[in-house]
Amino acid sequence: MTRGVLLDLAGVIYDSEIAIPGGIDAVARLRQAGLAIRFISNTTRSSKQRVLERLEAMGLTVTNADVFTPAHAAREWLLRNGRAPYLLVHPGLAPDFYDLPDRDKRAVIVGDAGEAFTYAALNDAFRELSAGAELLALATNRTFRDADGELSLDAGPFVAALEFASLKRATVLGKPSPEFFLSALASMDCPPDQAIMVGDDAEADIAGALRAGLSGALLVRTGKYRQGDEKRFDPRPTATVADLAAATDWIIARRD
Amino acid sequence: MTRGVLLDLAGVIYDSEIAIPGGIDAVARLRQAGLAIRFISNTTRSSKQRVLERLEAMGLTVTNADVFTPAHAAREWLLRNGRAPYLLVHPGLAPDFYDLPDRDKRAVIVGDAGEAFTYAALNDAFRELSAGAELLALATNRTFRDADGELSLDAGPFVAALEFASLKRATVLGKPSPEFFLSALASMDCPPDQAIMVGDDAEADIAGALRAGLSGALLVRTGKYRQGDEKRFDPRPTATVADLAAATDWIIARRD
Incomplete structure (x- = not known):
């Protein structure tokens, strides 16, 4: 059933x-x-607030608690593990990481940063990892369907790049992490x-x-x-x- | 002996x-x-000519035939396999790929492109791969020692990113490819x-x-x-x- x-x-x-x-x-x-x-x-290019507004504009009423995003899971992980975020994410997602407490230890958080995936930003993130930061992947999707209808690179390839360089394995917070599916199911x-x-x-x-x-x-x-x-x-x-x-x-x- | x-x-x-x-x-x-x-x-940030000039300036006399570079191996691969290069390399390396014949089929060639590893360039390379191009890695080194003395991202992480996105395996031309070592040894x-x-x-x-x-x-x-x-x-x-x-x-x- x-x-x-x-x-x-x-x-x-x-x-x-x-x-x-x-x-x-x-x-x-x-x-x-x-x-x-x-x-x-x-999706890690918009804050949760923006996602809710988009759905509302389409005529779909949903509450904050109805929507599960990797950024929310990442916030909980950071609080639970006592680490501050080092963000390698799309500027549109940054609001989801406001107001977290300061910590000495950090975690590099990788989302679908798009054009913000510059060599300099990736290299800075790699150096954070070398200095002891943990690696968190909001998602590991290979591609997404871009505005031109073609597939474009999602967060996954850049997570793979940082894993390869740092010899660290990312903790995956969004799909396909079983915990992510199970936390959404538990909420209902x-x-x-x-x-x-x-x-x-x-x-x-x-x-x-x-x-x-x-x-x-x-x-x-x-x-x-x-x-x-x-x-x-x-x-x-x-x-x-x-x-x-x-x-x-x-x-x-x-x-x- | x-x-x-x-x-x-x-x-x-x-x-x-x-x-x-x-x-x-x-x-x-x-x-x-x-x-x-x-x-x-x-090293894939300089043409072979530039490498020879640098050694000469340091007081080391070497001939063109004494130096083995992945770009040279890539040229031979392209000629042997009848493919034109789609370059994702440092501007300093581009001269090593001049004067290759036009071909319908292509191969994406990844070197240590540095700042030229933009999201747009990586995405274009991914779309070439999706359209049938082969993937050639000049090198798969994880890091190199940068001018500031710290380690920075080399070509390998970006090869890993494109492999992950395209589900293709790169053909590696430089070290650690056994063929690369063996061709240098065969020459002597x-x-x-x-x-x-x-x-x-x-x-x-x-x-x-x-x-x-x-x-x-x-x-x-x-x-x-x-x-x-x-x-x-x-x-x-x-x-x-x-x-x-x-x-x-x-x-x-x-x-x-």
Whole structure:
């Protein structure tokens, strides 16, 4: 029986800030069917506040507690481990790291920094790691679908670069970290084997959710999806469907 | 019996364009002892012409055929495989890729591009790879000793980033590729088991040379050497010595 649904945002609900047709209506249908929903995003170019405003502008009402972002997980990690952040993130994400206490020890936090991934910034981060900082990856996605419709480099390649240089392994906070899926599910009291994930990233969303123990993971052919993605990573999606509207049909038809 | 010696350049002969004390004299002593010498460098910020001029200015006379660089190996690879270069290299290296024939198919060539490693340049290279280009790494060194005396990011981390994003494996042309060591040895008719490598990079120079079958590899404590490097990578150096002068003593004392 399915009681909870985790939805990715970019590529599932919207694309380049424009709602994907049928998506907002699909969320309403899932809610009407009595399913609990959380939004679980690896997008690290906007603050959570900005994400909520974007969804509101599309006609989707969500509360702060409905949305799980890696930056929030990183804040909790920093507080728990007594470290201050050294940010290698997009300027739009920086507000999520305001107001953290000063600490002697640091952690390099890597998000999808885009143009802010300069040689100088990467080299400074590498030197922080050499001096003892820990390495935190908000996400390890390889690519995202850029405004021109083509795939562009996401945070993952730059995390790989810093791991290679520093001989350190990153702690991954966003998808595909099992803890990230499980914390979203815990917030709605839903065990993983009664939950379905819907995403457009066959690796971070789909393989990640199935490894975390979710009962199903549906790959949508919107967003960054490219032909053949369903066979590129293991475990493979439970099903591959056109979009969130089709995923909703699939979930409601099989919910019991 | 030792008949041939391979010498790294940056960190062994010079540091930031300044000759390391005793190095030039050590090369003369190796030559006087009748040992054949080749210089084998992963430096990819200068053209080969510029490297030769730098050595000449330090009082070391070497011919074009004495120096092996990854760019030369890359030119040969491109001609052999019928591909045109897509360069992600330092501007100083570009002259080594002039005058190659036009081809439909391409290969992305990654060197130590320094500040030229912008997000836009890396993303363009990734899109070339997605469109079918092959990935060639001039080197995979993690770090080099920068002008300020600290370690900075070399080409390797950026090769790792592009491999991660494209799901392609790079063909490595410089050290630690066994072919690179063997082609330098072949040019002086010296079998690997009669040759010694001297370098400051425990991974690319030392482990690389020993994996290529050389009879010995001496790690010098100049250049990028950091305490503990001799234990960081396998196989470990045959010996660790102060500098090229000490390495020369070691080689001449044990040559038979």
